[in-house]
Amino acid sequence: MYALGVLSANKTIQESEKERLFTDFDISIYDLENVDIDSLQGIILQKNEQIQIEKLFQWLIKVRESPLKPIWILSNEPLGEEKIIYLKLGVTGFLVESDTFDEIAWTIKNGLHCMTVEKERGFYLDPSSFTVLISDTKLVLTKLEYMLLDYLYTSGNKVRTYEEIAHYLWEKEEVPPKYRVANLIFHIRQKIKTIDIKYADVIKTVRSKGYRLNLPDESIK
Incomplete structure (x- = not known):
């Protein structure tokens, strides 16, 4: 069962819809302002004329201080260029009230499921804040550190050479020395x-070749 917190100025989700979310999608709805954020697996923030933009941003900042979880913005019409601002603040995706109930419900269910699977691995990368979640603890990385770790993670078991890593991180430079890669790894x-x-x-260092990610067996399900 997933716990979903909702910030809304009105009853956006009707009682009949809450019941369907509970019975058909294993999702329980809670008032975001009256629940412990850490107990939630996901959050919906409604954007409309009743909720001030300052309040929305305050909640986004507050949520980012808690363990990683998907965040959706629910609006009564598609958002424009402001989407990029929300994405930079850690928003996962966007929902529109005109979408059908099933479309919204499945979008939320799939997002919650993906996040749960990644957390069960014990290792999760969050590009919105350059952090990695390890054993339920958030670790802040520099941009280059995050890029390097993400590059190895997306490469699976493939060994990446010093040259490949250097080109990925500093593609505009000619050939950065190996020690810069080694220093980041350290x-x-x-x-x-x-x-x-x-x-x-x-x-893991692969002698004379480069590096690859070596996640513990129990972190891979």
Whole structure:
């Protein structure tokens, strides 16, 4: 069962819809202003004339301080260029009230499921804040550290050479020296060690070749 917090100035979700979400989609709805955020798996923030934009941003900032969870903005019409602002603040996606109930429900259910699967791995990367969630603890990385870790993560078991990593991180430079890559790897390892020792060797050095990600077996389901 998923717990979904909703910030709304009116009863956006009717009682009959709440019942369907509960019985057909395993989603329970809670008033965001009267529930512990850490107990939720996802959040919907309604954007309309009744909710001031300042309040919306305050909630986005507050939510980012809690364990990672998907956030949707629900509006009565499609948003324009302002979407990019919300995405930079960590919003996962956007819902429009004119969409059918099933479209909205499945969008939420799929998003909650994906987040749950990734968290069960014990290792989750969040591009909106350059953070990695390890064993339920959020670790803040620099932009380059995050890019490197994400590059290895998306490469699966493939070994990435020093040259490939350097080109990915500093593509506008000619050929950055190997020590710059090695230095970044060192700092990432040191940060991760402080979170969970079983992830100490999460970045494996393949001698004379490069690096690959080496997640513990129990973190891969």
